[in-house]
Amino acid sequence: MSIDFWINVGVLAGIYGIFTLGLQLNAGFTGLLNFGQAGFMAIGAYTVGILVVDRGWSLWLALPAGIVLAVLAGLFVGIASLRLRSDHFAIATIAFAEIVRYTLQNAAFSGGNQGVLGFDAEWRAVSDWMLPWLATIGLGAYTQLPLFIVVWLAFVALLLMMKGLQATPWGRVLRGIREDEDATAALGKDVFAYKLQSLALAAALAAVAGFFVALNVTYLYPTVFDPTFTFFGYALLVLGGFASYGGVALGSVLFWTLLEGTRLIETSLSAGQQASLRFIIVGVFLLLISRLRPQGLLGNVNEMRVRP
Amino acid sequence: MTDTTQTERTEARASVLSSALAALPRPALLLAVLIVLLCALVIAFGPVRALQATVNGFVAGSYTGLGAIGLTLVLGVLKLVNFAHGDLLVTGAYFTILFAWLGLPLPLAMLTAMLATAALALATEKIIWQPLRLAKAGSLQLFLSAIGLGLVLRFTVQFFAGSQVRTLGANVVTSIAIGPLRLGTLQALALVVGISAMVIVGLVLRFTSIGKEMRAFADNRALAEVSGIDTQHIINVTWIASGFLAALSGILYATAIGSFNPNFGITLLLSLFAATVLGGIGNPYGALVGGLVIGLSQEWSTLLFNARWKPAVGFALLILMLMFMPQGIFGRAKRRS
Numbered sequence: 001m002s003i004d005f006w007i008n009v010g011v012l013a014g015i016y017g018i019f020t021l022g023l024q025l026n027a028g029f030t031g032l033l034n035f036g037q038a039g040f041m042a043i044g045a046y047t048v049g050i051l052v053v054d055r056g057w058s059l060w061l062a063l064p065a066g067i068v069l070a071v072l073a074g075l076f077v078g079i080a081s082l083r084l085r086s087d088h089f090a091i092a093t094i095a096f097a098e099i100v101r102y103t104l105q106n107a108a109f110s111g112g113n114q115g116v117l118g119f120d121a122e123w124r125a126v127s128d129w130m131l132p133w134l135a136t137i138g139l140g141a142y143t144q145l146p147l148f149i150v151v152w153l154a155f156v157a158l159l160l161m162m163k164g165l166q167a168t169p170w171g172r173v174l175r176g177i178r179e180d181e182d183a184t185a186a187l188g189k190d191v192f193a194y195k196l197q198s199l200a201l202a203a204a205l206a207a208v209a210g211f212f213v214a215l216n217v218t219y220l221y222p223t224v225f226d227p228t229f230t231f232f233g234y235a236l237l238v239l240g241g242f243a244s245y246g247g248v249a250l251g252s253v254l255f256w257t258l259l260e261g262t263r264l265i266e267t268s269l270s271a272g273q274q275a276s277l278r279f280i281i282v283g284v285f286l287l288l289i290s291r292l293r294p295q296g297l298l299g300n301v302n303e304m305r306v307r308p
Numbered sequence: 309m310t311d312t313t314q315t316e317r318t319e320a321r322a323s324v325l326s327s328a329l330a331a332l333p334r335p336a337l338l339l340a341v342l343i344v345l346l347c348a349l350v351i352a353f354g355p356v357r358a359l360q361a362t363v364n365g366f367v368a369g370s371y372t373g374l375g376a377i378g379l380t381l382v383l384g385v386l387k388l389v390n391f392a393h394g395d396l397l398v399t400g401a402y403f404t405i406l407f408a409w410l411g412l413p414l415p416l417a418m419l420t421a422m423l424a425t426a427a428l429a430l431a432t433e434k435i436i437w438q439p440l441r442l443a444k445a446g447s448l449q450l451f452l453s454a455i456g457l458g459l460v461l462r463f464t465v466q467f468f469a470g471s472q473v474r475t476l477g478a479n480v481v482t483s484i485a486i487g488p489l490r491l492g493t494l495q496a497l498a499l500v501v502g503i504s505a506m507v508i509v510g511l512v513l514r515f516t517s518i519g520k521e522m523r524a525f526a527d528n529r530a531l532a533e534v535s536g537i538d539t540q541h542i543i544n545v546t547w548i549a550s551g552f553l554a555a556l557s558g559i560l561y562a563t564a565i566g567s568f569n570p571n572f573g574i575t576l577l578l579s580l581f582a583a584t585v586l587g588g589i590g591n592p593y594g595a596l597v598g599g600l601v602i603g604l605s606q607e608w609s610t611l612l613f614n615a616r617w618k619p620a621v622g623f624a625l626l627i628l629m630l631m632f633m634p635q636g637i638f639g640r641a642k643r644r645s
Binding site: 098 | 436460
């Protein structure tokens with residue numbers, strides 16, 4: 001029981017780690033306050049679910065399709081709103097995420113609040129193939145372990161990829177945009193195009209996270225992709241460290257350990273009250289960290305100089 | 309030959325028309341657009357349905373407009389995008405339930421709830437916003453603090469009151485008939501209170517010195533400071549007004565809609581942002597007008613689409629405004645300082 005519980009925490013940490021890599025790229029390295037990440041995640045996950053269930057696609061083909069659609073959504077949102085002031089951009093992205101959630105809740109193609117079910121047979125097959133192999137090293141009893149392994153392999157691979165990208169000239173231009181947009185433009189860089197690429201890549205990462213969310217919860221419904229989860233992403237981002245990909249991993253593990261750990265505390269509260277309490281904890285935590293250590297644990301304060 | 313003259317003539321006429329339109333003051337133009345839309349709806353759907361939707365639109369417009377004033381003042385005066393503002397509306401509605409449960413008669417409970425919410429808003433200034441300002445917090449810090457505060461407010465309400473649907477406890481099911489139009493007594497009450505509150509707020513902003521100072525501050529902070537306005541005093545008053553009107557708006561919403569849960573604030577927040585952007589950020593009159601436009605558009609949209617898409621109209625207006633008219637309908641494009 002207890003080990004299954006912590007494996008599940010690890011799965012969540014890995015999934016939201018992937019999700020937050022995108023936020024780190026946008027907010028930490030490009031200076032873009034993207035608050036619509038949950039919307040991109042929903043688009044990725046629902047594309048996979050609907051293509052498999054309604055169109056009979058293979059799960060493995062539906063994943064790249066989901067990524068492509070999320071990237072297209074990212075390009076669309078970016079072209080429409082990247083020219084706005086940073087606070088207007090934040091409001092526009094949050095509106096985008098609400099529109100996505102609202103559409104999924106009310107449209108016929110997404111199954112409304114009933115959601116999408118029965119797309120994970122191919123993943124179950126892979127998982128069942130891995131379990132006997134895990135049994136040979138004595139870990140066959142933990143049914144979520146295969147997902148944990150796959151999620152973390154993907155997370156580590158994507159984290160290294162993002163770290164690598166950040167060291168390229170492309171990554172340095174992004175940081176230039178974050179520090180001084182006008183100066184970067186004066187160097188002949190197309191600031192808009194770089195921002196657009198940053199947003200599209202973040203959307204792709206969100207779609208991958210959405211794919212794993214789908215495998216984890218086994219059925220898709222709109223509340224799984226509530227815009228609030230973007231705020232969770234930002235909470236673990238600032239916990240781990242601003243402008244640090246390693247910080248995303250640390251932040252995600254710490255955040256989910258602390259948050260899920262509260263479930264283990266024996267209380268006389270009702271289930272609803274416990275759920276509320278967890279959100280209150282996240283809220284208080286956001287208030288405290290913004291005040292006390294805005295750059296996070298691994299962040300460098302010089303990376304987030306206050307801009308006018 | 310005749311073809312070209314025809315085109316030229318049409319073009320000339322079009323340019324005369326457009327320059328005449330541009331010469332009109334923006335409020336008149338807006339009013340004209342709304343009247344034309346209303347006439348179109350009357351023709352398409354008959355006067356009863358169109359006017360009924362219009363009356364509903366004024367109800368929605370009054371709580372949206374009053375809710376948006378606090379948001380726009382805080383944004384204008386403090387440059388703070390207050391993501392927790394929707395949750396102040398919720399706090400107001402649930403404070404009413406609390407005080408009514410404690411035994412106060414409902415109207416008194418509402419008033420106490422507004423005062424309590426105003427005090428809460430002032431407390432957030434002292435505990436959260438003032439220290440962050442003094443520490444010269446960046447925009448991400450401010451965003452995350454506002455989001456954190458919103459979560460704390462919403463889920464504290466949910467912790468104590470639960471997430472089930474509630475009412476304010478005024479179980480009035482009678483309705484008033486004005487000719488063929490029907491309006492629930494509570495909705496009529498919300499409409500009268502909402503419109504009167506809008507007028508009072510407008511007068512206070514226009515004629516009292518504190519109202520003038522607040523507008524001056526929201527419009528150009530540096531200039532206002534130079535002319536000797538007490539900064540911290542204005543900020544305090546802004547929070548008090550923001551909390552008070554947010555609670556009023558939440559209570560009007562609760563009264564007019566009838567049933568609600570602690571999530572209504574976050575759902576309404578985007579409509580409030582839309583009203584704010586529509587009216588021009590920092591412009592409280594604009595927020596009132598923007599709220600009415602949002603309310604009318606949402607209710608008119610129910611004639612065309614299924615009513616469940618109503619909130620989507622607010623989102624769509626918000627995005628269109630941000631894209632094409634970020635300075636608002638009354639605003640002038642500002643030069644960057």
